[in-house]
Amino acid sequence: xxxxxxxxxxxxxxxxxxxxxxxxxxxxxxxxxxxxxxxxxxxxxxxxxxxxxxxxxxxxxxxxxxxxxxxxxxxxxxxxxxxxxxxxxxxxxxxxxxxxxxxxxxxxxxxxxxxxxxxxxxxxxxxxxxxxxxxxxxxxxxxxxxxxxxxxxxxxxxxxxxxxxxxxxxxxxxxxxxxxxxxxxxxxxxxxxxxxxxxxxxxxxxxxxxxxxxxxxxxxxxxxxxxxxxxxx
Numbered sequence: 001x002x003x004x005x006x007x008x009x010x011x012x013x014x015x016x017x018x019x020x021x022x023x024x025x026x027x028x029x030x031x032x033x034x035x036x037x038x039x040x041x042x043x044x045x046x047x048x049x050x051x052x053x054x055x056x057x058x059x060x061x062x063x064x065x066x067x068x069x070x071x072x073x074x075x076x077x078x079x080x081x082x083x084x085x086x087x088x089x090x091x092x093x094x095x096x097x098x099x100x101x102x103x104x105x106x107x108x109x110x111x112x113x114x115x116x117x118x119x120x121x122x123x124x125x126x127x128x129x130x131x132x133x134x135x136x137x138x139x140x141x142x143x144x145x146x147x148x149x150x151x152x153x154x155x156x157x158x159x160x161x162x163x164x165x166x167x168x169x170x171x172x173x174x175x176x177x178x179x180x181x182x183x184x185x186x187x188x189x190x191x192x193x194x195x196x197x198x199x200x201x202x203x204x205x206x207x208x209x210x211x212x213x214x215x216x217x218x219x220x221x222x223x224x225x226x227x228x229x230x231x232x233x
Contacts, residue, residue: 003147004159007045007179008168010197011038013187018165018197023189029221037220038183045181047158049088049150050108053167054098057091060105061098068099068125077135078149079127085109088156092167094141096122103130111154113146115139143174165199172198172205177230180211186222207233 011034013023024031042050058064081103089108091098096118103110112126112133126133134149136142150156161171171177182197198205211228219225 003151004049004156006159006161006171006177007047007181008161008171008177009042009045009181011183011185012197013185013189015188015190016196017189017191018195022191022194023187026187027185027221033221034185037223041183041219041225042160047160048086049090049156050160050162051090051092053163054091054093055164057093057098062101063099065097066099068121070121070124070128072124074120074123074127077137078153079133080153081127081130081132082109088154090150092141100126100129100131113141115141143171143176147176165195165197168198169200169205173200173208175232180228180230182226183219184224184226
């Protein structure tokens with residue numbers, strides 16, 4: 001199978017902190033202004049899908065931990081609700097905690113990546129809501145298989161990974177990121193125990209990733225846009 005080209009696109013201050021609320025004030029600009037710069041570069045790079053983890057997905061879902069009340073047999077392992085979709089919002093939700101009552105996020109068709117133990121009631125609810133899904137054959141989401149399915153069955157060619165620290169770390173650890181794009185703003189968060197934009201657990205990622213600089217460009221509000229090719233050691 002042919003998986004999509006994956007670009008991890010993130011924004012951070014000089015010290016790499018993830019939580020924008022913790023450092024945005026240091027720039028002298030609002031969070032909305034910073035996000036506008038980030039989104040502009042997202043559109044400039046271009047992709048036909050974006051992916052985030054469950055925590056980010058909560059910002060868009062209709063409910064959290066409120067089960068569907070549905071019946072019927074659910075398709076496994078893949079359900080394609082909209083065969084004509086050409087833009088996708090991919091949400092990793094291993095346990096099926098997010099409820100979706102419609103099949104798109106601002107026009108991007110929702111595809112949920114979930115795991116083997118999710119029940120048929122949840123999957124039937126996604127089908128009823130017009131949401132697509134890919135069920136992994138393991139207790140965790142099989143990211144490599146999910147990307148293969150997105151490429152082969154959904155036609156995704158370029159995917160923008162915009163996850164949290166752990167989601168980004170999982171993709172890097174699995175060797176599934178082709179490029180990293182970071183918008184670095186002139187700020188320092190400095191808050192202790194605040195997550196970085198990449199987290200690799202106790203083992204870290206130092207022996208998993210090698211980066212080659214592709215480009216450096218100044219961007220708005222004093223930021224710098226860095227792009228790196230990702231290689232395995």
